[in-house]
Amino acid sequence: MINTVSIQGIKGSFHHIVAKTYFGDAVVIDECLSFDTLVDNLLNKKSDVAVMAIENSIAGSILPNYALIDKYNLHIIGEHYLDIQHNLMALPGQTISDIKEVHSHPMALLQCKKFFKNYPNIKLVEDKDTAETAQRISENNLKGIAAIASKTAADIFGLDILAESIQTIKENQTRFVIVKTKNSVLDESEINKASLRFELDHKRGSLASVLNVLSDCRMNLTKIQSLPIIEKPWQYSFFVNVTFTDYENYKKARTILEIMAKEFKVLGEYKNGKL
Template sequence: MINSVAIQGVKGSFHHIVSQQYFDANINVNEFLTFDEVVDSVLDKKSDAAIMAIENSIAGSILPNYALIDSQGLHIVGEHYLDIQHHLMALPNQRIEDIKEVHSHPMALLQCKAFLKNHPHIKLVEDRDTAEVAARIHKENIKNIAAIASKLASELFELDIIAESIQTIKHNETRFFIVKSKNSEIPTEDINKASIKFELDHKRGSLATILNVLSDCKLNLTKIQSLPKIETPWKYAFFVDITFETYSDYAKAKSIMEIMAQDFKVLGEYKNAKQ
């Protein structure tokens, strides 16, 4: 039973929106400004679960979050995809010509690069969280500074949207993991996706051999991400997402990979959100 969830950011952030969509509007939300604090909240049992952004369709994977989930022994119990619409917002009765600076998370600034380039008079300032900037502008009544955040943030903090959907690519989606400190209680028959991690020797064809195992066992590779091992230069861990129709096919592949790969680890078994 999940009664509380930890998020990076404040109410009005995209993590907050995911908490409402994945769970419901009544879930108790614990707000933190860093993912390290989010993870600690789960490990210290102050939150039942956490929501962590893991990749974006424009900006790519969020590698530090993969590393956090792995190193802290968290278990992925679900995933959620959110359509990300970035809006430029500020205190009422201001035009874009009045804006001198825009503050937002580096990822949001990156995703809105083309729009911002058309307004060279605006200084770009990296900040910790999209919605937290919106809250600060409202609380401190800051003029001539805009935030890039969600529509929910504009409503919560009474800001006017100066420009809608300013992200460079209009279909901008972020994938989020739902993580817990223990394995989920999802019934086997409902599991059709898994996230795994393994390491391989520097031998020709070693990765191809693992990929052949996935293919032979009727598994579909949906993502592969390499992450360098800091303590071992030029050695990499592979994070892989796979989907399957039957759990028995996955179980067969898993038993083979446990023998063939080094440090094989299941990060999570859950339901595919893209069905």
Template structure:
């Protein structure tokens, strides 16, 4: 039986690339045009797993996605860091002087802002997905319209790359997480990263005490993010990623967090893929 994976976007998207690189077996893709649709596919068991972008080294965290994982009680079972290469592409035979408009995902447009500042006649238009734009240009024979997408998209949709690697910062990496409906137990000696969520009483020094405790146990906190609690003004949930060498030390930290915080929750325990 094939593994069915929900991705944001269509074939040729960066989520598609992660699916091909992360899973060794042949997988069937469920193409989703929004992250919420992706999540609902996993929750309803229409797919066995989902792949979701969480943060980019240039643009930062995709904050609504943390809320989706928490709200729908999904479990992070793995992660993948993908080097992102943005290319400007269009119908074959066109030069950049013939491109009057470029359509792409807002994140891609943001990451290529410096390139387009040097080409002011080109109008930038937001679209729902990088690969979807590339596919539409080919399907509708859209002359004068360019897309920002991956080399995979150019090959799949028979487009010509007009300008390579147009992203402003060349070291451009996106972290993706692998999501499942149910928790997946992995051997403790393979597990070395966890994603956690908690709330704190509104008292001076509470967050500092938690962070000091995590440090005292030798865990490396690689991420901390706060989201407002909608029902309680000026109160926040904290999302934390920790990396550890000793499962025992991590287990002790979990026990301490249960005592020190409110609504403590493990979003995932998995293997750190960033070497």
């Protein structure tokens, strides 16, 4: 049974929205100001499970989180795709003309940069977290300062939304993974996606051979990401996501890759969150 969920950020953040959507309102939220703290709390059993952003449709992969999952042998037990809508918010009664500075996470500021070209007098200030900025504006009654955050953050901290969906690219999704210290106990009939990690020899065609195995076993490769191996200069580990309709085909591919690849690891077997 899931009782406590660790998230990066505070209530009102996009991680918070995912935790509540995935697990329901009854769970206790463990707020962490960094992904390192999130992993520590999971390993120390302060929480039962954690929510981690892993990639964004605009910005791409969040490589440090791949490394954390690998280093601490975490298991992906599920995933959730969230439509990211950035909203400009400030204390009640203010308008955009009253705003002198906008504070938010660097990625949020980057994704909304085009909107602020129409407001050259507004200074953009990088901050640690979207929701935390909204909280600070509310608690300190900061006039003339706005935040970019979710509608949930505006509701929690009593801020007015001055402009909705100000991100430049309107189709903006982030993939979040649900991680535990132990593997999932899903029935094989429910599993149709897997995350794998492996290393390969520096030989011509080694990666092509792996891709051929996946194709021959009817795996759909939805993601491939390389990451440097810190202890081995100029060598890389590969992280792949595959989807499938027949678990037996996946088991066949997994068995072959265990033989072909070095340091082969299953990071998770779970339900495809994007159907």
